[in-house]
Structure formats: structure tokens, C-alpha cells
Amino acid sequence: MTFYWLVVCECPALTDELLQTAHLPEGLRQQLLTYERGKDFSYPTILEQQILTLDREMLEKLSATYNEAGTTCLVALLSDKELTVANVGDSRGVLCDKNGKAIPLSHDHKPYQLKERKRIKKAGGFISFNGSWRVQGILAMSRSLGDYPLKNLNVVVPDPDVMSFDLDKLQPQFMILASDGLWDTFSNEEAVRFIKDRLDEPHFGAKSIVLQSFYRGCPDNITVMVVKFKGKSGEKK
Secondary structure, three states, X not given: OEEEEEOOEOOOOOOHHHHHHHOHHHHXXXXXXXXXXXXXXXXXXXXXXXXXXXXXXXXXXXHHOOOOOEEOEEEEEEEOOXXXXXXXXXXXXXXXXXXXXXXXXXXXXXXXXXHHHHHHHHOOOOEEEOOOEEEOOOEOOOEOEEOHHHHHOOOOEOOOEEEEEEHHHHOOOEEEEEOHHHHOOOOHHHHHHHHHOOOOOHHHHHHHHHHHHHHOOOOOOOOEEEEEEEOOOXXXX
């Protein structure tokens, strides 16, 4: 069993130390060990519980110091022949299947989406356009970890979307986990084609695609992780 998690902070004030204090990897590992013994929960349930716990811990620490920072969270869990992906915010996962097709592993949480817009309006909030659509004119994603002022208004929530995939069926070649900075300059299909031609590079082409996104004028932070698979059952490499 292996899991990968990508946390992309939009504010330098949210330090690595704070994220390490939340212990998502360790908490997730312990709950997965319990699950293996007891078989009481599904992997999607475990991921959701751990992400919500992480958000509560972050909010407690951030609000105590009036730190308004927030972050996305993208977690991919590999277990036997199944891939489970949980996402909060606008980081994105994309998988390349056996035929070279780009398979979305997550859905971005953006304020302009009908479901998100209705939820924000119901909570008494609004969205406005300032370079991009933003919640309360501030945040360009509608779900996040942290962001305690917007959480207090209930206009931004930490609830993850969780999706599961059959690795035997997909027979994946690789998957890309990346922040929105990459997806501002690459479509899913273009990113898959780019990485597919560079799997022999160090980091399986991750560094090259970050540089290419930068050269295309991306002004945002760019974080990319590429996981290469081998074998028909999706064994990681």
C-alpha cells in the first residue's frame, strides 16, 4: 500500500512546520493499518476523515495566530489493484492509461461551477471576477484547507471529492499530480503527451514540464509529481 500527497500553499505564511504538525501521512498510515485489521471502513471514508481532521487542526492553529493562509490538498492512495484519489481545491490529478488517454483523477473546486456557486450563495456569500472568479472577491477556489475567515462564513468548505479507479482496467502508464499553476498552461491531454515523451528523464519529466509551464508565462507556483507505473496490474515504479 502506497500513498502520495500533494499540498500546495498559496501563502508563504503557511509554513512546512505547520503542515508537518498536522501529521496527515502518519495519521493516514495508522488508520489504514487499523482498517487492514478491522475492515470497518472504506478507503474513501478514511481519506475523507483524515482530510477533515487535518483541516480542523490547521484552523485551530491558524486562527490562534490570525493567520489567514490556506492550501489545496490532493491525495492518491494505491492499494492492491485500486487507486483512490481525494481532492480539496484546484490541484489536479491526471492518469495516462494503457492507450495513452488522459483520465481525470479529480475535479477542480472553482467558484464559477454551478454546484459550488449555489452552495456559496446559500451560505450567504458571493463570487466576483477579479482576474478570475473568487469567493467573496478573495479566494480563487471554493474548497480548501485553512482559510479560517472564509471558513467562519461557511462559504469555503474542506469537504473532499473522492474517486476510485480500477488499475486492472486502466493499466496505467503514469499519473500526474500537480497544482493549478501547471493546469493554467497545459490541458490534461497535452500534459500527458508531454510527460509520455519524457519518462526516461530524471523525475519522469516533472522538472521539464514545470520549466515549460514557466516559459509559457505561468505567474503562479507550479508543483508537479509524476508517478510511473509498470506491469499490467499498475505496480508502481
